[in-house]
Amino acid sequence: MLLERVGREDDCRCAQCKKRKNLTDSIPKTGQRRATFHGKHRNSVLERDNFICQICGLPTDPDANPSADQYPTLDHIIRVTDGGDDDLDNLRTAHKWCNAAASSSIFGDSWVRERALARFGQQNG
Numbered sequence: 825m826l827l828e829r830v831g832r833e834d835d836c837r838c839a840q841c842k843k844r845k846n847l848t849d850s851i852p853k854t855g856q857r858r859a860t861f862h863g864k865h866r867n868s869v870l871e872r873d874n875f876i877c878q879i880c881g882l883p884t885d886p887d888a889n890p891s892a893d894q895y896p897t898l899d900h901i902i903r904v905t906d907g908g909d910d911d912l913d914n915l916r917t918a919h920k921w922c923n924a925a926a927s928s929s930i931f932g933d934s935w936v937r938e939r940a941l942a943r944f945g946q947q948n949g
Contacts, residue, residue: 865912870896873917879933880922880940893921894944903927919944 875884875896884896899918902908918926921943925936 865910865915866898868912869898869915870917872912876917877919877922877940878916879918879926880937880944882919882940882944884917884919890920893919895920897923899923899926 870884870886875886876882877884877896879899885892885894886896888895897918897920898915899922900908900910901914901916904910908914919940922936922940925939926933929935
């Protein structure tokens with residue numbers, strides 16, 4: 825049994841039709857991320873903040889594996905989704921764990937700080 829296509833002919837979203845209609849740039853691919861430019865500021869921000877997490881106040885570990893919780897990352901103070909940008913003034917140093925917890929938390933930095941102190945406080949002496 826053949827399935828008939830319902831709708832207008834120009835509603836097709838196949839690769840050939842998108843290319844023909846020049847829609848390839850207007851439709852983001854699944855999982856596509858925005859271009860970021862804060863990588864060029866990474867060393868400046870980490871040095872400015874003395875490799876101290878600006879969320880919990882504990883030192884990050886610059887020698888840590890990038891997958892480790894204490895790896896230093898850059899955090900946007902004002903989220904990009906809320907209109908923040910990649911300028912130096914909107915970036916701060918954060919543990920990978922603190923950055924992820926803060927971005928997914930509705931409770932804010934103080935909630936993350938308490939948990940980070942419990943998580944990392946013993947390790948940092």
